[in-house]
Amino acid sequence: MVKRRKGSRTKAKETNWQERVIQIRRVSKVVKGGKKLSFRAIVVVGNENGQVGVGVGKAGDVIGAVRKGVADGKKQLIEVSLNKADSITHIAKGISGGAKVVVRPAAPGTGVIAGGAVRTVLELAGVKNILAKQLGSSNPLNNARAVINALEGIRTFSDVAQERGVPLEYLYS
Numbered sequence: 001m002v003k004r005r006k007g008s009r010t011k012a013k014e015t016n017w018q019e020r021v022i023q024i025r026r027v028s029k030v031v032k033g034g035k036k037l038s039f040r041a042i043v044v045v046g047n048e049n050g051q052v053g054v055g056v057g058k059a060g061d062v063i064g065a066v067r068k069g070v071a072d073g074k075k076q077l078i079e080v081s082l083n084k085a086d087s088i089t090h091i092a093k094g095i096s097g098g099a100k101v102v103v104r105p106a107a108p109g110t111g112v113i114a115g116g117a118v119r120t121v122l123e124l125a126g127v128k129n130i131l132a133k134q135l136g137s138s139n140p141l142n143n144a145r146a147v148i149n150a151l152e153g154i155r156t157f158s159d160v161a162q163e164r165g166v167p168l169e170y171l172y173s
Contacts, residue, residue, distance in 0.1 A: 102135065
């Protein structure tokens with residue numbers, strides 16, 4: 001008879017996900033009997049190692065809305081490629097609704113210079129040195145999605161070299 005220990009099973013690789021609530025709003029829906037109140041939570045999920053996502057959850061209570069927002073954020077994860085200075089490789093612009101966001105790389109030691117939802121998304125993505133500016137709308141959800149849009153458009157040197165069909169060394173000369 002073979003004895004099995006409890007801890008002998010291989011577990012899926014767990015990373016330390018962090019979640020931050022950007023906004024909680026009480027929303028209401030008018031129904032036959034009056035107004036039905038519920039809560040909407042905007043949540044940013046990231047591992048501070050190049051992965052980040054923005055999720056929205058609605059529920060009758062705040063805890064349920066946050067839980068749904070976290071689950072939605074994990075479905076929407078994107079991969080952010082960072083350089084040696086924990087920054088991005090080039091300037092990028094993102095748009096979502098009426099919100100526009102411009103992110104630009106910064107020198108080591110600069111820190112995250114951004115405000116509101118943009119700062120939260122960049123910090124949870126693991127970016128340490130960056131400059132960002134919100135243009136247009138100040139809506140936290142649209143600004144968070146605009147940053148995600150900008151980060152998705154960032155290309156690395158190896159991506160550009162492969163796209164052009166030239167060796168990576170050629171880009172540096």
